[in-house]
Amino acid sequence: MKYESRLKKVLAAGHFAVTAECGPPKGAEPAVIRRKGRILKGFVDSVNVTDNQTGVVRLSSLAACALLKKEGLDPVFQMVTRDRNRIALQSDILGASALGIRNILCLSGDHQSFGNQAQAKGVFDIDSIQLIQTVRQMRDEGKVLGGEPLSEPPHLFIGAAANPFADPFAYRVIRLGKKVAAGAEFIQTQCIYNLARFKEWMKRVRDRGIDEKVYILGGITPLKSARMAEYMSKQVAGMDVPEEIINRMKSVPADKQRQEGLKIAIETIEALRQIKGVHGVHIMAIEWEEAVPQLVGLAGLYPRPY
Amino acid sequence: MITGERKPLSEIKEMVAPFKKILVVGCGTCVAECASGGEKEVGLLASALRMDARMEGRKVDIKELTLDRQCVFEFIDQLTDLIDQYDAILSLGCGAGVQAVAEIFPEAVILPALNTTFIGETKEAGLWIENCRACGDCKLGVFAAVCPITRCAKGLFNGPCGGSKDGKCEADANTPCAWQLIIDRLDKRGQLDLLQKIYPPADWSRQQGKGPRKIHREDQEI
Numbered sequence: 001m002k003y004e005s006r007l008k009k010v011l012a013a014g015h016f017a018v019t020a021e022c023g024p025p026k027g028a029e030p031a032v033i034r035r036k037g038r039i040l041k042g043f044v045d046s047v048n049v050t051d052n053q054t055g056v057v058r059l060s061s062l063a064a065c066a067l068l069k070k071e072g073l074d075p076v077f078q079m080v081t082r083d084r085n086r087i088a089l090q091s092d093i094l095g096a097s098a099l100g101i102r103n104i105l106c107l108s109g110d111h112q113s114f115g116n117q118a119q120a121k122g123v124f125d126i127d128s129i130q131l132i133q134t135v136r137q138m139r140d141e142g143k144v145l146g147g148e149p150l151s152e153p154p155h156l157f158i159g160a161a162a163n164p165f166a167d168p169f170a171y172r173v174i175r176l177g178k179k180v181a182a183g184a185e186f187i188q189t190q191c192i193y194n195l196a197r198f199k200e201w202m203k204r205v206r207d208r209g210i211d212e213k214v215y216i217l218g219g220i221t222p223l224k225s226a227r228m229a230e231y232m233s234k235q236v237a238g239m240d241v242p243e244e245i246i247n248r249m250k251s252v253p254a255d256k257q258r259q260e261g262l263k264i265a266i267e268t269i270e271a272l273r274q275i276k277g278v279h280g281v282h283i284m285a286i287e288w289e290e291a292v293p294q295l296v297g298l299a300g301l302y303p304r305p306y
Numbered sequence: 307m308i309t310g311e312r313k314p315l316s317e318i319k320e321m322v323a324p325f326k327k328i329l330v331v332g333c334g335t336c337v338a339e340c341a342s343g344g345e346k347e348v349g350l351l352a353s354a355l356r357m358d359a360r361m362e363g364r365k366v367d368i369k370e371l372t373l374d375r376q377c378v379f380e381f382i383d384q385l386t387d388l389i390d391q392y393d394a395i396l397s398l399g400c401g402a403g404v405q406a407v408a409e410i411f412p413e414a415v416i417l418p419a420l421n422t423t424f425i426g427e428t429k430e431a432g433l434w435i436e437n438c439r440a441c442g443d444c445k446l447g448v449f450a451a452v453c454p455i456t457r458c459a460k461g462l463f464n465g466p467c468g469g470s471k472d473g474k475c476e477a478d479a480n481t482p483c484a485w486q487l488i489i490d491r492l493d494k495r496g497q498l499d500l501l502q503k504i505y506p507p508a509d510w511s512r513q514q515g516k517g518p519r520k521i522h523r524e525d526q527e528i
Contacts, residue, residue: 082460086507108467111459111477122460126507129464133504145507163468171466171489174501178464182504190468237469237476 005102005157006074006306007046010280011186011215015305016273017280019076019188019217020044020292022068024059033064036289037071043293045304046103048076048188048282052083055115062092066099076159077101080109085125086134090144093135097154105159105188106131110237129182132160136183160184162216164201165194165240173204180214187214188282191221191232193264194240195271202275211277218272221284222291223261226250262295269299307336307427308400309434310343310420315354318396321417322355325393326365330355330419331385331407332372333399340434343398343420345372351398351419376403382410389414442512442519448500450491455508457484463505 010017020040025032040047047068051061065075077096079089096104108128112120126134135158137143142153160179164172176187192198198218205211223229226249233241245264252260265283272278281301285291296302312318322328330352338344352370359366371388373381376399385407389395394415397404401422408416424436439456446453455461459477466485469476473486492498513519 108460108462111469113459113477124461125510127460127462127464128467129504130507134507161468166466166468167470167472167483168466168486168489171498171501174498175464175466178502178504238467238471 003100003102005046007076007103007186008157010045010305013305015280016301017046017215017217018044018296018301018304019046019048019280019282020289021048021050021282021284021286022064022289023050023053023287024061024064026056026058028059030067033059033067034071037068037073039289040292041071041073042304043296043302044283045280045306046074046076048078048105048284051078051080051107051109052115054110055082055112055117055120057115057117062096062099062101065096065101069100074103075101076103076105077156078105078107079131080107081124081126081128081131082109082112082122083120085123086145089126089131090134090138093138093154093156094150097156102155103157103159104135105161106135106184107161114237128160129178132158132179132182132184140183157186158184159186159188161189162187163190163238164192164198165190166238169197169201172201173208173210176205176214177208177210180210184214186279187216189216189219190238190240191219191284192268192272193245194242195268197240199275202277206277215279216277217280217282218268218275218278219284220265220268220272220281220295221286222265222288222295223249223257224288225254225257225261228261258291262291262298265295266299269295269301307339307425308402308422309340309424309426309436310337310398310400310422312342312347312351312398312420313418315358318351318417318419319355319358322394322396325415327367327392328355328369328394328396329385329388329392330368330370330396331376331398332370333376333397333403334372334374335376337398337400337403337420338372339428343400343403345370348372348398351396373399376400377406379406379410382407385411440513441508441510442515443509445505448505450488450495450497452484452487452491454484454488457482457487463508 022036049061049064061078065077068075106128112122139153142150162176229241229246229249232239269281283292330348332348333343348370352368356368375381389411396417396419398419404418425438426434426436429435441455458465459475470483475481475483
């Protein structure tokens with residue numbers, strides 16, 4: 001294997017990992033990806049590239065990962081099961097590995113009705129847990145679904161998502177356990193604003209010993225404005241933004257709200273570092289990649305180990 | 307039952323516009339139960355078309371007939387002696403009914419007046435909900451009789467997804483999250499451990515096959 005996952009290396013060495021998110025453009029320009037990559041380079045261990053998030057057509061995650069790889073970053077290839085059947089999924093898994101991509105994040109994906117292709121057929125041939133299992137089987141057993149051998153297995157560090165803020169709460173940890181049993185090696189969580197609930201979730205994770213079997217990265221999204229906080233609270237599926245966070249954002253003038261958002265994010269990162277079983281953070285600065293270097297620096301997570 | 311909804315009158319009018327003698331044919335089974343294609347609905351549609359023609363000064367001859375079942379030859383046979391008298395058959399049967407009639411009378415013009423929608427149940431007066439996708443491999447036994455293929459917007463076998471909130475689906479806040487229903491039912495029965503198991507990818511060939519599926523039973527042959 002020519003390359004190795006930097007994320008895996010950082011986590012295996014016991015460092016507190018930092019990853020960030022990179023949303024591809026709604027167009028074919030590679031420059032946007034390169035620009036975002038250059039902003040993040042050196043400040044994060046790996047960069048997740050979203051796969052047509054919220055069902056909106058964007059430059060493909062696989063292509064963007066390849067561009068970031070060329071820029072010297074360690075990309076995490078996000079893959080949703082909404083748009084591809086098992087033939088296309090497995091094919092792209094092999095393609096990603098061939099391009100030197102070493103991390104994959106397996107997701108079901110937002111429902112197609114949210115995006116700009118609401119009339120699309122949702123594929124969902126397999127679900128996210130079955131996708132994790134598929135990648136694991138391809139990598140570790142060198143076989144595709146159905147058992148046919150691969151001439152070369154894909155070399156991928158396998159991740160999954162967890163949302164501690166969705167319902168039913170009691171089942172969320174059981175589902176995380178299923179993802180780990182399926183073969184997930186790292187977990188990136190939904191954005192954390194409700195720390196109390198996250199702590200309770202982590203307690204249940206530890207009670208089941210799941211934190212010993214998987215690396216958990218807490219999700220961080222710095223808020224840009226009080227309006228964004230309200231929007232996320234009401235309009236974004238699976239998001240929990242408590243009233244006190246919204247009020248805190250509202251309590252400062254509009255031109256200071258970005259700063260307040262960063263402060264909340266730093267406090268959250270500091271709190272997460274104190275929670276046993278949290279192995280890092282995943283920063284999703286939506287269309288605000290510039291915030292990441294600042295956040296990483298202020299949170300005392302710079303320089304990165306490798 | 308198979309449910310259907312009548313197409314908008316404007317669309318039906320456009321379809322039947324070239325024809326002078328029309329037989330509106332209903333079906334007394336599923337689509338009668340869901341109040342879209344039974345005898346009553348045949349009468350309503352025929353009257354609406356007649357009135358429309360009168361208002362516009364067109365002469366059309368519209369007759370009505372409702373078969374007990376539009377998807378079984380024995381019942382379709384009632385049309386054999388009538389069909390030549392009409393320019394077109396406007397069927398209020400489901401897609402299966404329309405095609406079954408057309409198979410038997412391939413020369414005749416058979417037009418659909420319904421949009422066939424789903425396999426479902428009558429939930430309450432005026433409300434029908436989809437609950438089966440006819441996947442050909444029923445797993446209701448392990449999912450507490452809630453079909454995740456049909457009732458989860460993403461058809462997840464290992465749900466719920468991260469969008470389940472307050473018991474509702476992320477794709478439609480008026481729809482219960484199928485996985486919340488499954489978990490609640492199994493929890494009450496003390497069977498939550500059934501969900502520890504990872505369900506493998508479905509065998510969609512049982513639903514999609516190689517084109518249309520067939521059931522062939524020799525014991526039913528005459």
